Amino acid sequence: ELAAGAIAIIVFLLTSLVEFSQLSQNPILEAIRTTFIGRLLIGTTFDPWDFLDYFIGCMIGWVILRQLQRKVLTPKSYDRF
Incomplete structure (x- = not known):
């Protein structure tokens, strides 16, 4: 099981790798x-501003994953705290 933060970092690194691959001929x-x-999948032109979109998307995904992990992985006995 990966933590939400690790997943967000991996996704950001992979999308960044795809973006940098657009520099390759x-x-x-x-x-x-x-x-x-x-x-659609790998794009055609490199744009450094895309990294901001990737970062924002990963942060949104991180927040959603943390909320899901708390609801699904936290035992019901801890809900009262």
């Missing part, structure tokens, strides 16, 4: 980008 990546699904 690798023939395999370029072939993927020529397809509609490829453009």
